[in-house]
Amino acid sequence: MITSDNLEEYYIRIGRLKQRYLPERFEQDLPKFSSHPEAADWFRTLFLDNFIFVEVMEAAGTENYYQYDIIHDREIWERRQRDIREKGTANGLGMLLCAQRVDIYEDGSVHLAV
Template sequence: MITPETLEEYYVRIGRLKQRYLQERFAEDLPAFTSREEAASWFRSLFGDNFIFVEEMDAANSEKYYLYDIIHDREFWERRQKDLREKGTANGLGMLLCTQRVDIYADGSVQMAF
């Protein structure tokens, strides 16, 4: 069961900088959610301000889904956001793995990037 106390067990270190990243076992152990709001609330209670809404998207079947990011490294994320605002692009060591994408659908189903 995923709790604040067990969260660290779900992380692996990847990339040249050995950044923390949630492994697939995290997605396998997620509770069953019945709505997007329930799922987003659960993630927000676990990650706090490091769980952010990105944008609403249209799925192929005319439904909507919602993109969120879990920020794993706030320093890299803030630098990436600054570069995007000022330069229109962000690249560099650590930028890609500083967040992890979470797609949440209206029915509460969750897909994560690994």
Template sequence: MITPQTLDEYYVRIGRLKQRYLSERFEQDLPVFSSHTEAVEWFKALFQGSFIFVEEMEGAHSESYYLYDIIHDREIWERRERDLREKGQANGLGMLLCAQRVDIYKDGAVHLAV
């Protein structure tokens, strides 16, 4: 079961910076959510200020879903966001794994980018 106490067990470290990201096992062990709201509340409780809304997307058959990021490295993420605003692009060591995308659907289904 995923709790604040077991969360570190779900991380994998890779790359020169030994950045961490949540493994496929994390997605497999997620609770079954009955709605978008329920899933968001659970993620916010677990990740607090490191779980942020990105945008609403239009999916197949006009069904909306919602993109969120789990921020794993706040310093690199803030630099990436600043570069995107100021330069229109961001590149550099660590930019890719500083955050991890989470798609949450209206029915509560969750897909984690790994």
């Protein structure tokens, strides 16, 4: 079971900056959720202010899903957000791996970008 006490054990380090990233094993060990709110609340409890809502998307069927980011490097993430707002684009070392996308579906299923 994933808890705040063992969360660090799930992280791997990748890229030139050796940034933290949650691998597929994290997704496989997630609890089974029965709804989007239940899953989102669980992630919020675990990641606190580093779990942020991004947008609602429409799935191929008709079911919506909800995109969130888990912020792994707050400083780089804030710089990326500022660059996007001010310049319309962001690039630079570490920008891609500073956050990780999480899709949560209405039924509580979760897909983590890896």
